[in-house]
Amino acid sequence: MQIIGLTMHRLKQRIKKALIPRNKLLVFNFHQSTPVFNSHKNDKYIWSDLEFFESQINYLKDNFEILRLDQAIRELRSGKLKRTMVSITFDDGDISVQDHVIPLLTKLNVPATFFINTSYLTTEQKGYWFNIYNYFNSDPEKRKKYLSEETKEIAGNLRNTNDPGYYLGNYKKIEVLSEFINKDTDFYLRLEFLKILNHELFTIGLHGHEHQRFSMMTKSWQKNDLLSNIEILSKFNIYTPIFAIPFGKPHDWNNDTLEVCKDLGLEVAFANGGYNVKNNFGILRIPVDGLDISRVLSSLHPFLKRYYY
Ligand SMILES: [Zn+2]
Known part of the structure; x- marks a missing residue:
């Protein structure tokens, strides 16, 4: 049965390839x-x-x-x-x-x-919520100083929420942290x-x-x-x-x-x-x-x- 299964798999792969x-x-x-x-x-x-x-x-x-x-x-x-x-x-x-x-x-x-x-x-x-959050989150000291439990939760939700009210009400709470980023960081x-x-x-x-x-x-x-x-x-x-x-x-x-x-x-x-x-x-x-x-x-x-x- 295993051999038949394997052959079927190869056959499917071939058909898939031929259809591209x-x-x-x-x-x-x-x-x-x-x-x-x-x-x-x-x-x-x-x-x-x-x-x-x-x-x-x-x-x-x-x-x-x-x-x-x-x-x-x-x-x-x-x-x-x-x-x-x-x-x-x-x-x-x-x-x-x-x-x-x-x-x-x-x-x-x-x-x-x-x-x-x-x-x-x-x-x-300095950017938008994704890169700004990553900047602070990647450094333990900065994380402690600038990221509240609320901002951590928001960062986790913004990428996939389907609620425009939530997105609009929250994305700027992370983006305002831009002003605390070192001016020389490009x-x-x-x-x-x-x-x-x-x-x-x-x-x-x-x-x-x-x-x-x-x-x-x-x-x-x-x-x-x-x-x-x-x-x-x-x-x-x-x-x-x-x-x-x-x-x-x-x-x-x-x-x-x-x-x-x-x-x-x-x-x-x-x-x-x-x-x-x-x-x-x-x-x-x-x-x-x-x-x-x-x-x-x-x-x-x-x-x-x-x-x-
Ligand atoms: Zn992009």
């Missing part, structure tokens, strides 16, 4: 990459060791054609895709993008697209840095002015936030009108988000896995921070769930 189309776009999603993990700034779920990241990029370079996401979308929508193509994306505009990722991609001559939150590049605010790249990027290799897109869960916000908040994000980024010649939804999972956006994007003429990108074929709505991205991409590819599934209305 050859002509598709794979979009990989990263956040942070540094040579050394820094617990004040890095989170293990969104971080890649730089050397490992380089090996992953070389694997992609050896096996696929890599395009900037805006170029890849054009090919995808035109129906001209004749093979599997790859795009590399980074979310948030983390400081490591400026310090390590872009220098490395430039050296390797590999294109990429970066989704940027603009609020923290143009104000004193979490994000500098706006001026975007001016000097190679426009052949790199484009920048939207990730919200603030990094909030759009599903928790009113429609007018969502629109105004995106308008601020667009106003700042569209001044750069490497700007492309694609919005990678912050967090990017199905419970992080709603119908209002899609309507606002439609009104503003934006392409929408998710971060919930899956590959892209000609007619899918929006752009599906696969989160791969710290992961072995060849293994991720062997787990591609042809019956993926579609997360749109």
Whole structure:
């Protein structure tokens, strides 16, 4: 019976593989990459060791054609895709993008697209509840001094609550701690840095002015936030009108988000896995921070769930 079970498993794997189309776009999603993990700034779920990241990029370079996401979308929508193509994306505009990722991609001559939150590049605010909480929580002394039981509970709930009233009533209780962060601590790249990027290799897109869960916000908040994000980024010649939804999972956006994007003429990108074929709505991205991409590819599934209305 065991042998039959094993054969069935292999057969299923083969059928699954055969059903994955050859002509598709794979979009990989990263956040942070540094040579050394820094617990004040890095989170293990969104971080890649730089050397490992380089090996992953070389694997992609050896096996696929890599395009900037805006170029890849054009090919995808035109129906001209004749093979599997790859795009590399980074979310948030983390400081490591400026310090390590872009220098490395430039050296390797590999294109990429970066989704940027603009609020923290143009104000004193050091970031949003997730990175601010991690900054204090990663140091026992700071944790004791600044984090109350209430803030710990809030931090645990914000990521997954489905109650907009709770989210709106609480996220600022963590974000106000920004003023106690050392002024020299930089979490994000500098706006001026975007001016000097190679426009052949790199484009920048939207990730919200603030990094909030759009599903928790009113429609007018969502629109105004995106308008601020667009106003700042569209001044750069490497700007492309694609919005990678912050967090990017199905419970992080709603119908209002899609309507606002439609009104503003934006392409929408998710971060919930899956590959892209000609007619899918929006752009599906696969989160791969710290992961072995060849293994991720062997787990591609042809019956993926579609997360749109
Ligand atoms: Zn993000």
